[in-house]
Amino acid sequence: MIKVNELNIPTLDDLNFTNSKVMVRVDINSPVDVKNGKLLDDSRIRAHVDTIRELVNKGNSVVLISHQGRPGDNDFTDLSEHSRLLQKYLDLEVEFVDDVMGPYARERIKNMKSGSVILLDNIRFVSEELIEASPLQHSRSFLVKRLSPLFQGYVNDAFATSHRSQASLVGFPLVLRSSAGRVMEREVSALAKVFNEEDSPKIFIMGGGKVLDSLRIIENLVKRRLADRILTGGLIAELFAVAKGLDLGKENLQVLEKVGVLGLVTRARKLLLSGAPVEIPVDFKVEREGKVYEEPANKVNGVIKDIGSATVGIYSSFIRDAKTIVMRGPMGIIEDERFRESSKILLRNSMESPGYLIIGGGHMISLLGGDVNVSSSKMHVSTGGGALLLFLAGEKLPALEALDISAREVLKK
Numbered sequence: 379m380i381k382v383n384e385l386n387i388p389t390l391d392d393l394n395f396t397n398s399k400v401m402v403r404v405d406i407n408s409p410v411d412v413k414n415g416k417l418l419d420d421s422r423i424r425a426h427v428d429t430i431r432e433l434v435n436k437g438n439s440v441v442l443i444s445h446q447g448r449p450g451d452n453d454f455t456d457l458s459e460h461s462r463l464l465q466k467y468l469d470l471e472v473e474f475v476d477d478v479m480g481p482y483a484r485e486r487i488k489n490m491k492s493g494s495v496i497l498l499d500n501i502r503f504v505s506e507e508l509i510e511a512s513p514l515q516h517s518r519s520f521l522v523k524r525l526s527p528l529f530q531g532y533v534n535d536a537f538a539t540s541h542r543s544q545a546s547l548v549g550f551p552l553v554l555r556s557s558a559g560r561v562m563e564r565e566v567s568a569l570a571k572v573f574n575e576e577d578s579p580k581i582f583i584m585g586g587g588k589v590l591d592s593l594r595i596i597e598n599l600v601k602r603r604l605a606d607r608i609l610t611g612g613l614i615a616e617l618f619a620v621a622k623g624l625d626l627g628k629e630n631l632q633v634l635e636k637v638g639v640l641g642l643v644t645r646a647r648k649l650l651l652s653g654a655p656v657e658i659p660v661d662f663k664v665e666r667e668g669k670v671y672e673e674p675a676n677k678v679n680g681v682i683k684d685i686g687s688a689t690v691g692i693y694s695s696f697i698r699d700a701k702t703i704v705m706r707g708p709m710g711i712i713e714d715e716r717f718r719e720s721s722k723i724l725l726r727n728s729m730e731s732p733g734y735l736i737i738g739g740g741h742m743i744s745l746l747g748g749d750v751n752v753s754s755s756k757m758h759v760s761t762g763g764g765a766l767l768l769f770l771a772g773e774k775l776p777a778l779e780a781l782d783i784s785a786r787e788v789l790k791k
């Protein structure tokens with residue numbers, strides 16, 4: 379059992395499914411090259427291999443469900459390419475069934491042999507999946523009523539989707555014996571450290587462009603006194619610089635206005651006045667007439683693109699003394715290699731520091747070469763984007779709540 383935020387989450391060690399038919403909810407939602415349907419990054423597919431292999435090795439028949447994209451978006455595709463990659467990494471046959479809960483899918487599931495693997499099609503082809511509703515309501519959905527009788531157990535391995543109260547994530551645990559998979563277990567165990575007192579001092583390095591999400595995390599960290607220091611980069615740093623009264627110049631204010639950040643200055647200022655341990659850059663890398671300059675934060679003349687080297691040095695000194703470091707979002711516009719150095723230096727210093735490092739977010743993971751399986755005793759690379767943000771912001775994750783309910787109500791039967 380994993381205990382986190384008063385929840386008890388069963389693991390595969392608690393349920394130990396053998397010779398059963400098990401539904402496994404994974405998150406293999408991946409960036410798609412819309413020109414040819416190829417996946418641009420398969421790290422999430424690779425992340426789930428050990429859960430699937432463990433279940434197969436115990437004689438279970440495994441039926442995988444996942445979403446890809448959202449209806450109407452150009453990355454909303456079927457899962458045929460995902461099944462090809464899963465088969466490659468699992469080194470096992472993966473039967474792709476281009477159905478979800480219809481008669482063909484149910485027939486194929488009924489006829490499975492022990493140790494076989496099926497991947498059903500995109501779960502978001504089923505309209506009920508996109509409804510945000512309670513576990514009880516979803517346990518009464520057609521999706522759950524049609525599929526659950528075919529299984530002896532359910533495993534949720536989709537940490538990166540655990541912030542969604544959708545049928546495939548919260549409906550099955552109320553009717554089937556359920557546990558977390560190994561990805562979910564690794565994520566929740568690692569991230570629980572953030573809330574553990576003894577893993578201090580804790581440094582949070584918050585960057586990127588999702589300013590409202592990052593502000594919500596910082597507000598939670600300050601309210602719960604979880605952070606010893608919050609080092610800012612990216613657009614969140616610019617928000618706090620403005621909140622501190624720095625004049626970043628018209629061009630940068632226009633950038634902040636355009637992405638709706640200026641409306642958050644009051645909230646940021648309130649945090650600063652409450653004594654929040656938020657550090658802002660002392661210098662920035664700016665671009666002016668096509669050239670790159672480093673300028674003091676109070677004398678910016680150009681468009682901010684990254685934090686400066688003096689700031690990297692100061693932030694690195696804080697990192698060296700930390701026991702837990704959480705990094706989410708890059709310090710600069712890393713799509714442009716001229717603005718990648720600061721993030722890479724801080725990432726390297728964090729990895730070399732004696733502290734435990736948690737990294738989240740697609741852009742930061744890309745600096746690692748995209749491998750989310752880099753989980754050592756000193757480091758955890760999260761598969762989560764929005765889910766990680768909300769977990770760090772102290773919000774409840776419905777999929778975890780549903781597993782806790784299952785442990786209390788289904789397992790006890």
Ligand SMILES: Nc1ncnc2c1ncn2[C@@H]1O[C@H](COP(=O)(O)OP(=O)(O)OP(=O)(O)O)[C@@H](O)[C@H]1O
Nearest residue numbers: 586587588612683707709710711739740741742763
């Ligand atoms: N100073 C800056 N000005 C404008 N954009 C910035 C700046 N610094 C970073 N960014 C942008 O932030 C984006 C990444 O932010 P984001 O919050 O999405 O991080 P992430 O690690 O990808 O997280 P997730 O996986 O949740 O998307 C990049 O596209 C980058 O260009």
Ligand SMILES: O=C(O)[C@H](O)COP(=O)(O)O
Nearest residue numbers: 405407447538539763764
């Ligand atoms: O990539 C993600 O953040 C997860 O797969 C969740 O996807 P969603 O935001 O479409 O629910």
